[in-house]
Each structure stands twice: as structure tokens, then as C-alpha cells.
Amino acid sequence: MSTATTPAPPIPAPMRLRRRRAGRTTANVLKFAAIVFFAVLVLTPLYVVIVTSFKDAAETGPENAWALPSVWTFDAWRDAWNQLSPSLTNSFKLVIPATVISTVLGSLNGFVLSKWRFPGADLVFTLFLFGLFIPYQAVMIPLTTLLADINFPDGIPRLAFAHIVYGIPITTLIFRSYYATIPDELMEAARMDRAGMLRTYFSVVLPLSAPAFVVTAIWQFTSIWNDFLFAVFIITDPSKWPVTVAVNNTTGSLVTPYNLQMSAALLASLPTLVVYILLGRYFVRGLLAGALKG
């Protein structure tokens, strides 16, 4: 895949790695020390959550608050797993179809709005974009009322539907900016061959789309997995809670020991963290795309 067709451009490398003269080295050492210092600061909560999750309940008091566990135990992890496994299943049942469907919709919309435009396509796109910024609170009461009124299948299907609909703006945006980088000559060539819209999409555009699919899917996976607002308004049956709601209810109580709180928080974050560690650079491109090209 050539760099000309990356979705949002990745952060470019520095113009020139300059080797500084001697006088600059102190400044560079200080700079590097600051970089390391902030990295440690950012990672501190991760340290806390990991070590506390492996502690015995007796060791979670103030004396050992910041220390490593004297004995590493999986007890809290086992408890967290027992409490959260139903909601983890719910989250996967929600996230996978919602991510796939909203990504496919984004690809089709992005293709039409950049390469197979109709009069008013820009207006439609602008109206979509506003949907990216609305506070979802502003639709929540009518949304739950409407879905109940039309007897939309209760539970996870309702939540998945909401994520698909409100995911359209971001997925369309990412694909549209990506497809804008495909040369128009390719489209013209397809037109010369009298290829229709769908054939052009499947034979010319889709084969070039892999990076945009990865960026969009990661973005949707992460935001739907981490969503709390829609879930707490739409899901009324506790057995259908996704993991964010379950974690909040498990850990919200004062009597829950810290080791269980931490293992629950980490367990609920593992899927998105694994995706981030493996595919982080695509995640960053999604971020930059979401910023509307600065």
C-alpha cells in the first residue's frame, strides 16, 4: 500500500534528525529526562491497577498501597472473571456486529460522497458531521421512547442499533477522507469500461480500502466497547449489561475490596488494550481523522 493512500496521514518523521553540537547536549539530556518522567507519570495508573489486582485482599491497605504484592495471587482475577464474564460476553455480542455494520456503511457512504457524488453531497456530508459532535443526551429520551414504541428487539440489538446509527458520521468521515486520496483517473478508467457504480466500488475502490477498514474498525471497536452512556440509558435488564456498566456497578460499592476493583477494571480494558498494543498506529490515524484535518 503506497503512502499516497493512507487514511489520515500518520504523524510524519522529523524533517531531519540533527546531531547537535556539544553545547546542546545538556539540553537534550534534560529533554530526554522530561520525556521519560512524563512517560512514567502516564503509566503510574497502569502500575497501580496491575499490582493491586494481584494482591491478596489483606494487602490492599494503606501501608502497602504502592508496594508490589508480597505474594502474587490470582484470587481477585478469578472473582472479577466470575462476576464479569456474562457482561464480557454481552460486550462482544454487541461490539462485533455493530463494528462490522457501521464500518461497511461508512465505506459505502464515503465512496459515494467522495467519488460518486450527487448534487448536494457536500451538504449531506456537513449534516452528517454535525452528528459527530452532538451530545447524545440530546436524543436519549426520545431514542429510548421510540425504540420501545416500535417494539425494537430489546437488549443488545437496541444498543447495537444505536451504535450503528450514531457511528455513521465518524465512519463516513474516515472513509471519505481516505477515498479522496484515490486518484480520479482510476474512476475515469472504470467509467470508460462502462463499469457501474457497484462494479467500480468492488473492483477498483474496495481492493484499495484495507487500511481505512482497519482504522475505522479499530475506532468503532474501541468506542463501542468503552461506551457507558448509551448502555446505561438503553439497557434496562442487568443480565444484558455490557462490561462498562457491570464494572461500574461492581466497583462503585465501598465494600468492594481494591484488588477486585482493579482486576475488574483491567479485565474490562484488556480487549481494547490488546488492540491498541497490536495496532496502535492505526488507532492514532483514526484520532487524527476525527480532528477534521486540523
Added chain:
Amino acid sequence: MRRVRRWGPGLLLVSPSIVLIAVFVYGLIGWNVKVSLSDWRTAEKTSGWAGLDAYRDLNSDPAWDESVHHILVFTGTFIVGTLFFGLLLAFLLEKGVRGEGFFRSVYIFPLAVSFIAAGVVWRWLMNPAPGDRASGLNVAFEKLGLGFLANDWYLSLDWGMAAMAMPAIWALSGYIMALYLAGFRGVPEELREAARMDGASEWRVYRHVVFPFLRPITLSALIILGHISIKVFDLIVAIGGKQLITQTPAVYMWILIYDARDYAEGAAIATLLLIGISILVIPYLVYSVRAERRA
């Protein structure tokens, strides 16, 4: 007719999304405004006209005043803090260092974690409880002989919401860093070189050559952070729960609907949130789309 045949299929392909957005974004926004003007004040759904009653009740409600005050303190701290750290981190990385990719990933990683999970850890870090339930930063201060720094964090009476902004700054500084870093790298090296040839100090190169390039990014960052902040919900629920002392408009709306079953007043808050965000975002969207068309 032939032209319609050319673009017709495209419109047809997008039409399901157009209908969904029309109904579920614009239609429901209108419906929500209607609910806010109705007399639906109990669990039982009603749709009688009540004019601005819900807004008036909100206006004379001390809990609403608190929520607005809280969101202002939170937003101010959050935006200033995130812009500062985002710019600082980008500045530290912009000339390239060994392991840049690693550090970038570290700075951005909090964004992959939900506010709910992060909230669990930050509640532990900013725990104001004394004695056996103490944890986190207060314990660390105690151990380091800095006990005077120990405080009530998010439960402080006046500045609790500034502490509440800390996890949000932690979560989003990496994002802003990524935006600024892309901006720094977009400054043509020749411009810097030319300024240096003219004898400008490195600081003056930044001040007069580099920073002006970053202005549009600061604008985007302000819009992004502002709209995240106005509607902040998960983080507050995860850390403060439903306490009045950390209540924000979005949390108050949730309480009104789920506990008080006052739908009209909840819808009124939702409408006000939308207006606040629209004032911020609409001019920006129009500007962005126009700029894109010009390019």
C-alpha cells in the same frame, strides 16, 4: 435524465444513512425539544404543552446552579491542562528522539481505556478517605513526608472539580500531543533554517516561525476538548457517582430521568447541552468544510 442515471445510484446507496441521520439525529433532537416543553414530569408519559416551565424550574433549582458551576471549573481546568501538556509533550518529541514511537504510544495509551475503568484507578489515586481506607496520592504524600499536600481531591468543596479534571487531562493529553506533533512536523524546515541564518535564537524561531503554524491546531483542539468537556458523564459517574458535590449537567439529567422521572426537565438539560455545544461547533464545521472546498 442521463445525468440522473449517473448520480442516482449513489444517492440511492447513501439514502439509508441519510434517512437514519435525518430521523435519529435531527428528528429526535426536535422531539427532545418538544419533550422539554411538555408536562411529562412523572414516569407516566404525557405530552401536554407546558411552555418553558421545565426551563424555569431548572433556573430556580440550586442543584442546577451547582452543576453549571462544576462544569465551568472542570472545563477550564481540563482545557488549560490538556492543551498545556499536549503542547509540552509534542514540543519534547518534535525534533525526534530515540524511541519516539514508544513514547508516543505511551502518551496516547490512556485514550484506549474507558473512563469507567480509568475512573476506578483514579478514584483510588484521589481517595480522600482517612485511616484504613486511605490509598493513592494521599498515602504517597504521607510516605514522602509531604503530608501537608494530602487533600480531599474531588470532594474538596470549592476546587473539587479541578481535581476531577486530572484524569481527563491524563486521558486526552496524548491526543492533543498527536495533533500538535503532526503540526510541528508540518512546518517547512527551510523556514526554520532561514530564521536561524538571520541569527534568530532557537526560542525566537519557535516564537515567530513555528508557533504561528500551530494556531489552527489549537483551534481544533479547543473545539474537540470543549465539546468533550461540556457533556462529560462517564468519568464523573465512575469517580463521584451521584453525589451533588461532583454533579455535572449530564449527570443531573441522568438523575432527573432515572430517579426523579422528570422527563421534561431532563430534556431541558439535554437541549441546553446541545445549544452550548452547537455554539462551539457549528461555526467550526462550516469553516472546515469551506476551507476543504477551497483546497
